[in-house]
Amino acid sequence: MNKYESKHFNTARLMNEALLLLLENKDYEYITVKEICSKAGVNRSTFYLHYETIDFLLLHQIYLK
Numbered sequence: 001m002n003k004y005e006s007k008h009f010n011t012a013r014l015m016n017e018a019l020l021l022l023l024e025n026k027d028y029e030y031i032t033v034k035e036i037c038s039k040a041g042v043n044r045s046t047f048y049l050h051y052e053t054i055d056f057l058l059l060h061q062i063y064l065k
Contacts, residue, residue, distance in 0.1 A: 012050050012060070014040040019057055028058070 018039035051057045
């Protein structure tokens, strides 16, 4: 795995963890991309490089399990 791939996967992991943390206190339908990005410490543009929507992030979560 090269440096870019490692950074890509680490960023995706941060957003996955952010979604899980937000789900502990908030219903899924009320979570925003802005909140995920803020909690993960990434920009909105970074989120959209990885996922089209929050639904795709959630599907990624399910796929990983």
